[in-house]
Amino acid sequence: MTCKDARYELPDFVRRKPADESAVTVAAHLEQCTSCRSELEQFRSLLMDLETVKPPSLSHSVDWASVLPRVHERIEKQRSFILPEWVQRFALPLAAAIAVALFVIKVIPLSTSDSFADLQATLQQLAPEELQDVAQQQSIAEIVEPASQDEQAITSDADTAVLKNILTDENNRSSVADLDHETLLQSLDEQEASDLVSMLEQASMN
Amino acid sequence: MAPKTDLELVDDFRRGHVEGFNELVRRYQEKVYWIARRVVGSHDDADDIVQDVFVRVYRGLKDFRSESGFYTWVYRITVNLSLNAIRTKRVKDFLRLDDVEEPAYDGNDGQPDSAILQDEYKAVLERAIDRLPPKQKLVFMMRYFDEIPYEEMAKILSKSVGGLKANYFHALKKIQEYVRRELNS
Known part of the structure; x- marks a missing residue:
């Protein structure tokens, strides 16, 4: 030991x-x-x-007979505050579902906005010549063409038309060259910007 | 007729006879009170804890598993509520802005010097116990005053027997050191 x-x-x-x-x-x-x-x-x-x-100095006398009635009194008092069992049973899953819903609504859009900001930053770094090359691609017109009636709400018709003209008009190259990148980018929605980047990648590969 | 065992009373309660629960309260109320009183110190807090303990017992008896023993289960509830009460009290004391008044020294009441010294020494010992960390104090109380076997304590506190022996030893060492320091100052 x-x-x-x-x-x-x-x-x-x-x-x-x-x-x-x-x-x-x-x-x-x-x-x-x-x-x-x-x-x-x-x-x-x-x-x-x-x-x-020993025993510790305990001076207060205790009324033992009063303990049980007071215990029952407290049980009754608490019973009136206790939620029904079905509420207790569903409270936690419901709270979890709300938390997940909030996460989906608030956090996920934030992260896509972040990626959209990244796309914007990438596009802002392009030289005017590179944007011109992109503009020569005929298919770019499809980018700014709303895919469906529903998507028209994403970009206003006027904005779409202006951008389409700028990017597809062979006679308008100077306009593209002088184009303020920020103005251009602000005209694009997330999908359009994403497609534009794809186009840029294809152009660079060709 | 032999008194019913704890488990028989629990079964009575489960079958809808509230008298089973009432008898358990009457059987253990004093023990619960003294456990709580020794941990929290004040009568009012201990009295409050007793009621809370039995309210929890009432609500938990339906799911009580008999293998741990009724008293062990009640003891554990009492210990947990007592430690919670201490934590709450500490937070309240910390947040309280007004200072606690020190009790004024009322001088020699005509007691002989040896009696005064004896009282002072006893007060030092009580303070030493009171200043132990809550869990260590609890182990000391359970072992020293209640003389609960280590194996039983281990079930109540969910600790190993070896750990409890070490805890009890260190509690006594702390009391010893406090007393020595106070007497030398």
Whole structure:
């Protein structure tokens, strides 16, 4: 037995309440360990002194007969505040569903807006010549052509027409060259910008 | 006729006889009170905890699993609520702006010097116990005052027997050091 193990047994050893047969082992250790014997004497003195505070100074008398009625009173009081069981059962799944819905509505659009901002940043870095090359691609016209009636709401007809003219008109190259990139980009919605980048990639590969 | 066991009373309650619960309250109210009182110190807090404990028992008896023993279960609820009460009290004390008045020293009441010294020494010991960290204090109380076997304590507190012995030892060392420091100052 180590000194550490022996010392953890000392309080019980002093009070003659060994947890098990370890008392014999502790006694054997004490016979050969002066340090632990010294610790034992200190504990003996302290534990004897602690008897004076046992039981702790408790001056208040307790009305035991009143406990049970007060317990029932509290049960009744709390019962009126407890939600019906079906509400308790569905409260957590409902809260989780609301949290997921909020996440989908708020967080995911934010992340796509971020990617749209990235696209805008990429396009702003293009030189006017590169934009001109893109404009020569006939297919670019399809980009600005609304795919369906529903999507017309995304970009106003007037904006679409202006952009289409700028990008497809062979005679308007100077306009493209002088084009303010920010104005151009602001005219594009997310899908249009994404398609424009694809076009740029294709153009660079060709 | 032999009194019903705890588990028989629990079964009575589960079958709809509230008297089973009432008997359990009467059987354990004092024990619960003293556990709480020793941990939290004040009568009012302990009295409040007793009621909370039995309200929880009432609500939990339906799902109570008998293998842990009714008293062990009640003891654990009491310990948890008592420790919570201490934490809440500490937060309240921390947030309280007005200072707590120190009790004024009322001088020698005509007691002999040895009696005064004895009282002062006892007060130092009580303060030493009171200043133990809550969980260590609880282990000390359970072992020293209630003499609960380590194995039972381990079930109540979900700790190992070895850990509890170490905790009890260190609690006593802290009391010893506090007393020594106070007497030397």
